[in-house]
Amino acid sequence: MSENQSVRARADQARARGQEVVAVIGLGFVGTAVAANLARARGKDGQAIFHVIGIERGDEAGRAKAAALARGEPPVYANDPKLAEAIAEAGQKTHNLDGCTELAQVACADVVVSCINLDLVRPVGRADELSVPHQGYAAAMREIGKHLRSGAIVCIESTLPLGLSDRVLYPALCEGAALAGRDLTQDPPLYAYCYERVMPGPGYLDSVNHFWRSYAGIDARSADRAQAFLERYVDVAHFPLWRHKTLRAAEMAKLLENAYRATNIAFIDEWTRLAENAGVDLFDIVNSVRVRKGTHDNMMFPGLGVGGYCLTKDALLAAWGAEELLEVEAALPFSRQALLTNERMPLRARDWLSEHFGGKLEQRTVAIFGLTYRAGVADTRSSPSEVLARGLLERGARVRGCDPLLSNWDEVPAAQLVADPRQALAGADAVVVSLPDAYWRERLPSLLRESPTPPAILVDPWNVLGDACYGELVRRGVRVRVYGRGDIPKPVKPS
Ligand SMILES: NC(=O)c1ccc[n+]([C@@H]2O[C@H](COP(=O)([O-])OP(=O)(O)OC[C@H]3O[C@@H](n4cnc5c(N)ncnc54)[C@H](O)[C@@H]3O)[C@@H](O)[C@H]2O)c1
Structure with missing residues (x-):
């Protein structure tokens, strides 16, 4: 029996046992968590509710991910032990998790959940020259449409530009279905948008189903079907579902949520500079303002920047979708400026180092501690450290990167990855603490103390190492700079 026949035979057996068959398309950070979550869902009788088939692309990376899932191993790394446990249990005990690279296998599924990535492309420093290559996503929908069973629903969890569902993806799905001979007037495909809020980190797996979820359908039947599906595995007793009026409203909800956060982060940047110029400590100030619960308690602290796959693009997906798909005005000046402000934030650290060394970084060695985009998360996409490292390399500096979660740093091959912080x-010559991570707070102060030759300058954008460490370094003649802190004295030069 071929791989595809086996996948189909196991799905048929599962359906005969009463399990709902779900195909999860795209086994990246989101799809892996979704597939594992569905596989661990249990009914009142303790039995697995779903039989899950993870479907990836047929390229080398896709084949490796699908094969890992089929073996009972997570296709992506996460520092949430529950992920590997859930996938291993599904692989070895409940046998309700499969992996393959054949999109036609959606023919086995009652529900198709799409977690395909959708990138936004733009030149650095521009928020008005945008493109979203969505043809691959549309082609996948067309292919799914050709094989989708009657009565099955497609639930999209990817973050979409405004209007992509009703202008591109649903028409593509219908086109595929029509090509396969389906009568669209009698039996239109069901389609819903159920955006994902999964949070990488130690609570990765639970953030899919122990969290608030929103959805909308192309029509009432689709919305009802999506609701019924979500209710089977999301903890709706504690996290009630939110039904949006239209697909476009649900798309906008996700984009607004992330644009809001990106704008909050950008807003503090101008006050960071003001605090530095005015000689005050902005961390102390923000802490004092945050006591006003309900209105001010999510004010952001200064930091090196914002990274990851979502906050660095999602506001612009709204702008692109509005202008290109809906052909409506979408100036969004705050949101566009926020992304540009955030993008530049890491380069302040580079500029401080350059200033310290008289404008010359050639041959200076800079050690960067923390390379991923978020503390405790092994995802390096769009990390502030990458922007900083590239900026330093451009100016001729040597970059050493250190991160306990990484064994290679593909984004910046010219940097030297060093496992041992010592x-x-x-x-x-210089040190940058590039993540607000307790890991570095616990280790770096003593390592710096023990180091016979301290760096000439330490930049700690997130205020991680603390005043005792800064005081000691300043006494040893080290220049210490922290974003938003104008209160840290310069070292006294020996007379
Ligand atoms: N990363 C997050 O924390 C997060 C959170 C919420 C929403 N999202 C959104 O979810 C989507 C997925 O994000 P991600 O981080 O998982 O991306 P990812 O790049 O890690 O994973 C996407 C996967 O889809 C696969 N894929 C692409 N085209 C395919 C096709 N035609 N058939 C089968 N597989 C295909 C890719 O090979 C890849 O493995 C994005 O739209 C993202 O914005 C991400």
Whole structure:
């Protein structure tokens, strides 16, 4: 029996046992968590509710991901032990998790959940020259449409530009269905948008189904079907579902949520500079303002920047979708400016180092501690450290990167990845603490204390190492700079 026949036979057996068959398309950070979550869902009788088939692309990386899932191993790394446990249990005990690279296998499914990535492309420093190559996504929908069973629903969880569902994806799905001979007037495909809020980190798996979820359908039947599906595995007793009026409203909800957060982060940047110029500590100030619960308690602290796949693009998906698909005005000046402000934030650290070394970074060695986009998360996409490292390399500096979660740093191959923080520090001219991570708070102060030759300058944008460490370094002649802190004295030069 071929791989595809086996996948189909196991799905048929599962359906005969009463399980709902779900195909999850795209086994990246989102799809993996979704597939594992569905596989661990249990009914009142303790039995697995779903039989899950993860479907990836047929390229080398896609084949490796699908094969990992089929073996009972997570296709992506996450520092949430529950992920590997859920996938192993599904692979070895409940046998309700499969992996393959054949999109036609959606023919087995009652529900198709799409977690395909959708990138936004733009030149650095521009928020008005945008493109979203969505043809691949539309082609996948067309292919799904050709094979989708009557009565099955497609639920999209990817973050979509405004209007993509009703202008591109649903028409493509229908086109595929029509090509396969389906009568669209009698039996239109069911389609819903159920955006994902999964949060990488230690609570990765639970953030899919122990969290508020929103959805909308192309029509009432689709919305009802999506609701019934979500209710089977989301903890709706504690996290009630939110039904939006239209697909477009649900698309906008996701984009607004992330644009709001990106704008909050950008807003603090101008006050960071003001605090530095005025000689005050903005961290102390923000802490004092945050006591006003309900209106001010999510004010952001200064930091190196914002990274990851979502906050760096989602506001612009709204602008692109509005202008290109809906052909409506979408100036969005705050949101566009926010993304540009956030993008530039890491380069302030580079500029401080450059200023310290008289404008010359050539041959200076800079050790960067923390390379992923978020503390405790092994995802390096669009990390502020990448922007900083590239900026330093452009100016001729040597970059050493250190991160306990990484064994390679594909985005910045010219940087030297050093596993041992002691080795990273040895002989470094400058140090940047690039993540607000307790891991570095616990280790770096003593390593710096023990280091016979401290760096000439330490930049700690997130205020991680603390005043005791800064005081000690300043006494040893090290220049210490922290974003938003104008209160840290310069070292006294020996007379
Ligand atoms: N990463 C997050 O925390 C997060 C949170 C919420 C929403 N989202 C959104 O979810 C979507 C997916 O994000 P991600 O981080 O998982 O991306 P990802 O790049 O990690 O994963 C996407 C996967 O889809 C696969 N894929 C692409 N085209 C395919 C096709 N035609 N057939 C089968 N597989 C295909 C890719 O090979 C890849 O493995 C994005 O739209 C993202 O904005 C992400």
